[in-house]
Amino acid sequence: GENVEQHPSTLSVQEGDSAVIKCTYSDSASNYFPWYKQELGKRPQLIIDIRSNVGEKKDQRIAVTLNKTAKHFSLHITETQPEDSAVYFCAASRASNTGKLIFGQGTTLQVKP
Amino acid sequence: ETGVTQSPTHLIKTRGQQVTLRCSSQSGHNTVSWYQQALGQGPQFIFQYYREEENGRGNFPPRFSGLQFPNYSSELNVNALELDDSALYLCASSSGRGTGELFFGEGSRLTVL
Numbered sequence: 001g002e003n004v005e006q007h008p009s010t011l012s013v014q015e016g017d018s019a020v021i022k023c024t025y026s027d028s029a030s031n032y033f034p035w036y037k038q039e040l041g042k043r044p045q046l047i048i049d050i051r052s053n054v055g056e057k058k059d060q061r062i063a064v065t066l067n068k069t070a071k072h073f074s075l076h077i078t079e080t081q082p083e084d085s086a087v088y089f090c091a092a093s094r095a096s097n098t099g100k101l102i103f104g105q106g107t108t109l110q111v112k113p
Numbered sequence: 114e115t116g117v118t119q120s121p122t123h124l125i126k127t128r129g130q131q132v133t134l135r136c137s138s139q140s141g142h143n144t145v146s147w148y149q150q151a152l153g154q155g156p157q158f159i160f161q162y163y164r165e166e167e168n169g170r171g172n173f174p175p176r177f178s179g180l181q182f183p184n185y186s187s188e189l190n191v192n193a194l195e196l197d198d199s200a201l202y203l204c205a206s207s208s209g210r211g212t213g214e215l216f217f218g219e220g221s222r223l224t225v226l
Contacts, residue, residue: 006155034215043117043203043217044156089155098215099146099207100169103155 002027004092006104013080014112021075021107023090030092033066033073034101038087047088048075051095080111117218119204125224126194134189134221136204144168144210145187147179148203150220156203162187163210191223199225 003026013019025033031052036044050057050064050073057064061080066073077084087108091101118137126132138145144163148156158171162181176192185206191198201220207213 004155036217043219045217046214049214091155096212097161097169097210098212099144099161099205100158100171101146101148101156101215102158106153106155 002030002092002102004090004102004104006090006107008107009105010108010110012110012112015080015082017080019075019077019080019084019109019111021088021090021109022072023074023092023104024070024072025092025102026071027092027094027102028071029094030071030102032093032095032098033064034091034098035062035064035075036089036091036103038089038106040086044089077109080109082111082113085109085111117204117206117216119202119218119221121221122219123222123224125226127226128194128196130194130225131190131192132194132223134191134202134204134223136187136189136206136218138185138187138204138206139216142206142208142213142216143185144207145181145185146205146207146215147187147189148205149173150201150203151197152200159189168210194225196225199223 034049038044063076090104146161147159150156160170
């Protein structure tokens with residue numbers, strides 16, 4: 001079945017460093033790739049998304065890259081801050097229905113002050 | 114504009130019982146998706162409703178069922194509860210037929226004893 005693998009499961013960085021989280025997906029028809037941030041006890045919140053017609057998208061300190069050939073996409077956070085500490089989830093779906101997301105297992109990011 | 118709201122926030126049931134979880138979609142959204150998030154895992158797609166009809170289902174048994182009402186609010190029903198049903202149940206709404214950004218509620222945490 002459709003699957004999204006996410007690595008690493010935990011990531012610890014010093015404040016100001018960069019963090020990179022990687023995901024691979026199995027369904028070649030996937031063309032919508034959102035990233036969600038979930039703080040403890042809170043709802044997942046969309047932080048950035050990318051569609052397959054672009055290879056990279058950036059929003060301030062956050063960027064996402066997509067390699068459709070390799071079925072691989074990554075989240076890059078620069079100049080990390082303690083408030084970036086949370087669980088991050090990648091997901092994939094077809095753009096025709098962004099409500100049917102296949103999520104990765106999550107990455108717990110800890111930013112040490 | 115109100116966001117996605119879910120009730121109850123927490124509940125405890127015993128094995129074999131039945132539970133109903135409720136969700137009010139964000140204003141203007143006609144598509145509701147339900148997800149199950151076990152502790153330490155990514156959300157898993159249960160099913161989606163669009164204009165009161167089921168519009169896709171994940172790998173969940175028939176004892177997981179749902180409804181969507183004319184005002185686009187939704188219910189998730191789980192019969193014959195099992196211990197493994199203990200999880201956070203997330204409702205998410207989107208516009209169009211699920212082509213817009215997905216907005217999540219805070220979830221209902223179900224514990225089955």
